[in-house]
Amino acid sequence: MKELRLMKGNEALAEAAIRAGADAYFGYPITPQSEIIEYLMAENPEERTGMVVLQAESEVAAINMVYGAAGCGKRAITSSSSPGISLKQEGLSYIAGAELPCVVVNVVRAGPGLGTIQPSQSDYFQAVKGGGHGDYKMIVLAPATVQESVDYVKLAFELAFKYRNPIMILSDGIIGQMMEKVELFEQQPRLTEEFEWATVGKKPNKDSVIVTSLQLQSEEQEKVNLRLQAKYREIEKNEVLYESYKCEDAEYLFTAFGSCARITRKAMEMAREKGIKVGLLRPQTLYPFPVDAYRNLAGQLKGILTVEMNAGQMVEDVRLAVNGQTKVEHFGRFGGMIPSPEEILNALEQKIIGG
């Protein structure tokens, strides 16, 4: 049964993991996302659905526990925040290389280093460009509301198993910590299927199943890479998600993702009131990036302003997408600072309209 509740982002996401029929969560506490494991421990999903919840000794261990469970064909999820996500990068590369499905949540805080626990979007590059070693990609979903962080958990598991690939939910401290009304989807059954690629115990008269990312021969490793690249092209074709507001008559474009897009939307409304014809494009998937959406709009635009809580990361992908067809500038606050709609509007006027 669908259910309306007022929930904190992190707790809603944890509830969504149980309801999505996850088999296992492995994690290590870090602010601003510790409520995820705390909620799970309090809810005791082992009783509710049989889902395993385990506090690991580190993020390194947690992602490798995810590898083990995912290799058994189970729905495994982990969550962390920026420093912990850095520790998971080796594991993510192995998971991508071994083609295992899993969901990883990053409730981003500001860096570099220990940084601050305040919200940030400075892990964009790490999430969409690989992060770990080797040529691999994760689908990256960027929720802007508590509702989306719930819905994306279910979507992430579906995509993870569709492509046997790690999926990242790139959230931030604002969405993780704020409370909003949220509609929870119905409890989904846990998986009963046995996948032929999963280690479930060798079947008589069948080859044993091996989960590995190792190929000693370059020729074989190149084949693996080609197969992965073909998969990524499929993902780019099929899985792009974005929202656009008031783009039909737009002469200018704001673009932003996640919590920052909500603030930018307010700036857009203020600009419209002043008679500035500006729209907003909000990518919901950061990889695959909505390249065509930008490309199709570029011809009608006098300029694009990307608004990010970082020093300028997504702006590079926007520039690649429009490929010089129109001016692209970046406005950002970072280090845990959140831009105000007034600042954003001002940046549009200075950097794009007046610039």
Place this chain on the structure above:
Amino acid sequence: MSENLITPENLVYKKTKSMTDRILHYCPGCGHGTAHRMLAEAIDELGIQGETIGVAPVGCSVLAYYYFDVDMQEAAHGRAPAVATGIKRVFPEKYVFTYQGDGDLAAIGTAETIHACNRGENILVVFINNGIYGMTGGQMAPTTLEGMKSSTSPRGRDVKTMGSPLKITEMIAQLPGTYFVTRQAVHTPANVRKTKRALKKALEYQKLNKGTCFVEIVANCPSGWKMTPVQSNKWMEENMFPFYPLGDIKVPEK
């Protein structure tokens, strides 16, 4: 006459079902091959080939999944106990083992080893202690003996600057989470038999859900030690065994 000899009663040796026909890539005389064989025989004798999931490490035995004919996962360097934890937690009914070298288990993977044992994960950890990094060409391991030469301790391990050899097996035996901890070898027929008994017991114990079973096998690395196989076994007896004495370290209370 010869026809009469080939009967089941006369059979003294047969192929191990839980091993594949692949040719082992290990150096001549290396302990890994025998250790594999004993684990596979233990799996066969318990009839659990279809219920066993193994985890291979990064090290010379990275390709263990080519040789064990059971479902296997290959873990990142040092992370096998975490991977095994993930497997065992979603499949508590299966038999789960890791097979790890000393660098994998006692250096880069120390945290995963200690915490899996401390949680008492119901898995079998097989620990091949050859006192050296075989795969990467004979560098110093956490278990390299004092004064022992390696490519990164060319004048011998100086404990003042490089630390002392780590008796990780004794360390984890202290943890309430471990149920059975033993140290064995595979360089003589008698030791081979003892090792197999230990591995078999350790797998059987998994059904009891009483905690981690940990079987160290002190092994030779003729290539890394720069010795012939025969010399390496002798050197192991004279140098490794006094520091890493063979025998049970923790046995289940009766």
